[in-house]
Amino acid sequence: MKVIIIGGVAAGMSTATKLKRNLGDQVDLVVYEKGEEVSFGACGIPFYISDKIKKGEDLIARTAEQFVASGIPVKINHEVLSVDEKAKVVTVKDLTTGETFTDSYDKLVIGSGAGVNRFVPFDKPYSNLYEIRNVADGTHVKEQLQKEDVKDIVVVGAGFIGLELVEACRKYNKNVVLVELADRVLSTMDEEITVALTEELERNQVQVLTGYKAESLSAKDDVIESVVVTNGTDHLTLTADMIINCAGIRPHTAFIECVEKAANGAIVVNEDMETSVADIYAAGDCSIMKSAITGAFLYAPLGTNANKQGRIIADLLGGKERKPFKLIGSSAIKLFDIDAAKVGISEVEAKRLGLNYKTNFITGNSYASYYGTEKVSIKLVYDAETRKILGAQTVGSGVVVPRANYYAIAIYSGLTVDEFGFMDLCYSPPFSGVWDVALIASNTAK
Numbered sequence: 445m446k447v448i449i450i451g452g453v454a455a456g457m458s459t460a461t462k463l464k465r466n467l468g469d470q471v472d473l474v475v476y477e478k479g480e481e482v483s484f485g486a487c488g489i490p491f492y493i494s495d496k497i498k499k500g501e502d503l504i505a506r507t508a509e510q511f512v513a514s515g516i517p518v519k520i521n522h523e524v525l526s527v528d529e530k531a532k533v534v535t536v537k538d539l540t541t542g543e544t545f546t547d548s549y550d551k552l553v554i555g556s557g558a559g560v561n562r563f564v565p566f567d568k569p570y571s572n573l574y575e576i577r578n579v580a581d582g583t584h585v586k587e588q589l590q591k592e593d594v595k596d597i598v599v600v601g602a603g604f605i606g607l608e609l610v611e612a613c614r615k616y617n618k619n620v621v622l623v624e625l626a627d628r629v630l631s632t633m634d635e636e637i638t639v640a641l642t643e644e645l646e647r648n649q650v651q652v653l654t655g656y657k658a659e660s661l662s663a664k665d666d667v668i669e670s671v672v673v674t675n676g677t678d679h680l681t682l683t684a685d686m687i688i689n690c691a692g693i694r695p696h697t698a699f700i701e702c703v704e705k706a707a708n709g710a711i712v713v714n715e716d717m718e719t720s721v722a723d724i725y726a727a728g729d730c731s732i733m734k735s736a737i738t739g740a741f742l743y744a745p746l747g748t749n750a751n752k753q754g755r756i757i758a759d760l761l762g763g764k765e766r767k768p769f770k771l772i773g774s775s776a777i778k779l780f781d782i783d784a785a786k787v788g789i790s791e792v793e794a795k796r797l798g799l800n801y802k803t804n805f806i807t808g809n810s811y812a813s814y815y816g817t818e819k820v821s822i823k824l825v826y827d828a829e830t831r832k833i834l835g836a837q838t839v840g841s842g843v844v845v846p847r848a849n850y851y852a853i854a855i856y857s858g859l860t861v862d863e864f865g866f867m868d869l870c871y872s873p874p875f876s877g878v879w880d881v882a883l884i885a886s887n888t889a890k
Contacts, residue, residue, distance in 0.1 A: 445471050447761065448534055448549040450524045451696075452477030452508070453484065454747045455555030455728025458754025460516050466762030474547070475511070476522040476536055478556075478696075481578045482508050487747050489582040490608035493589065494615045500579040527552065527700040529721050551723050553757055554700065554711060558693040558729040558745055565658060566600070566689045571666045575689045576605060585609075585688065589616040594685045597621070598671055600658055601691035602629035604777055607641070609688055610650055611780055621651040621682050623673050625691070628654050630777070634790045636805055636823050637839045641779055648780050653680070658691075693745060695730040706732045710743055716766070717757045727753035736770035737788055737834055737855065738797055744773050774852050776845045785848035788835030788855045791825050800828045804861075804889040808881035810842025812873035818842030822885040824851075824861065831860040831889075843875065847882045861886040 447463065449456045452475045460475050475482075483505040491497050508518040521539040528534070534552070537544045560575040574585050588594050589612070597613050599606050602624035613620045622629070622645065628638045629645070629652065645652050656673040661684075663669060671682045695710040697703075704712040704720035710732035717725045717733075728750030735742040752769050759766040776785035794801040803825050810818040820840035826833050836851035838844050854864045865886035871878060879887075 445761070446548065446550045447471055447473040447553060448547060448551075449473060449475045449553045449555060450534070450699075451475075451555035451557055451728070451730070452479075452482035452518055452520070453486065453555070453557055453728070454750035455557070455730075455754045456553065457483045457506075457511070457555075458751045459553050459555065459727065459758045460511070460518075460754075462755045462758030463762055464514075464516055466758055466764060471761075473516065475516065475518045476524050476534075477508070477518060477520045478523040478539070479578055480520050481580065482506070482511065482518055482520065484579050485747070486576075486578070489576055489579060490605060490612050492579070492582050493586045493609065494612035495586070500583050503579050503582075524556075524699050527702065527724075529702040529724060532723070549723075551725070551761055553754075554697070554719075554724065554726040554730055555728045555750070555754065556696040556699075556730045558695045560689055561692040561694045562689070563691065565661045565671075566687070566691075569666070570663060570668045570687075572668055572685065573687050573689065576609070588686055589613060589618065595619055596683045597686045597688065598623060598682050598684045599688045599690060601689065602626070602652075602654070603632075603690060603692065604630070604775065606688075606690035607645075607777060607779055609690060610645065611648075613688075614648055614650065614780075620649075621653060623656050623658060623671075623682075624652075624654045625657050626654065630784075631792075632775070632790065633784065633786050633837055634792060634823055636821065637784055637786070637837045640782065640821065640839045641777075641784060644780050644782050656680070693729065697730050700724075706741060706743070708732075708743060712741070713753075715769070716760055717753050725757045727757055733771055735789070736772055738793075738799070740797060742771055742773055744771060744775075746775060748774070770856055772852060772855050774848070776848065782839060782841050783844035784837070784839040785845045786835070786837045787848050787852040788833065789825060790835055790837065791823070794825050794834060799834070801825055801834060802828045802889065804885060806881070806885050806888060807840075808884055809877055810840065810844070810881070811875065812877045815873040816842060820844050820847065820881055822847065822881060824885055824889055826861050826889060831862060833859055833861055833864060833886075836885075847880075850882050861889040865889075 485503040511518045711726040729745035805823045807821040818841040825835040838848045
């Protein structure tokens with residue numbers, strides 16, 4: 445069986461390594477990667493930039509050469525230009541030599557990922573305009589942040605990466621302005637959570653401009669000097685020694701036209717990662733699948749999902765029973781001195797989908813009250829009739845993300861708030877009160 449894998453990061457290499465373990469020499473596979481890096485921890489790049497992680501190579505799990513030595517051919521600097529699903533052929537360009545050639549497959553796996561959304565006025569290259577796609581990009585940003593003459597930084601986009609990069613920039617004592625088109629930061633979470641995040645940003649001397657659009661820029665030669673942002677009739681001119689574009693991502697799927705895609709260009713897959721075309725699979729940030737909670741399509745571009753999806757493909761192609769995977773949309777962020785997490789759906793999502801739901805929001809102690817003063821807030825979203833848990837969000841200090849993970853397991857298991865409220869959790873004052881705050885949040889849900 446000949447398997448071609450497009451993309452050599454999380455989804456692609458997860459598929460390749462597991463498939464090689466499953467089938468050994470029975471599979472003839474090749475990985476085509478457009479860039480120079482493979483199998484790197486993209487989610488760790490902001491922490492490398494902040495110098496929490498000292499060396500960029502620490503983010504690379506295995507190099508292309510190491511994969512080749514293990515029997516997995518990885519061809520870097522090779523871009524797949526098109527797919528002929530009828531002939532089962534891909535057209536590939538060697539970006540080093542400029543040579544174009546074709547290669548045939550029995551099964552095709554697309555793990556091409558996603559890239560930064562390059563919108564006007566950031567759709568042209570400038571010497572001080574940066575984006576984060578790989579470890580090399582992180583190195584360039586880190587080097588610039590260490591320069592004394594780089595003082596004023598504008599970060600565009602207040603999603604996960606944007607917020608993490610804001611913190612990284614503040615580690616170097618830079619003046620940072622965060623610009624976000626939506627009416628609040630990290631809008632995948634509900635307002636109760638994002639208010640706390642905004643307060644934490646402002647407490648750390650970050651200027652937060654929500655509801656603002658980057659309208660135009662002033663540049664001399666290839667250097668941006670300032671950016672004009674607008675909010676209705678309000679116009680602000682922001683001085684910028686450096687701009688980092690984090691305003692969303694766009695799936696890399698333009699090279700294939702035959703498969704069904706969502707509005708954002710992500711390839712639609714089912715629970716087996718199959719596309720609408722036989723023998724073509726997709727996984728990771730270039731794909732979209734249905735939420736296990738609502739049945740609506742959910743775009744969840746995270747390395748955790750990409751790795752699981754890659755393994756599912758490898759098991760199916762290897763003739764093994766795949767592990768069950770329910771996509772519920774779990775994510776978390778550390779921002780200065782507080783943490784936040786979300787599992788399942790938010791109230792905004794529940795309202796948009798027209799669900800019959802209720803919510804409960806409480807603030808309690810992370811630990812026993814006599815052990816520590818850290819507080820954590822929890823917001824629950826649950827079905828108004830069945831009382832099944834649909835989502836949970838946590839924010840605060842102390843034990844924050846693990847409490848969201850409690851609820852992720854509850855959602856997987858189909859528990860109600862009443863069943864969860866009497867869960868037999870571990871107790872000791874350094875970890876929680878006698879009644880854990882997560883249990884209290886469930887038991888007070890009316």
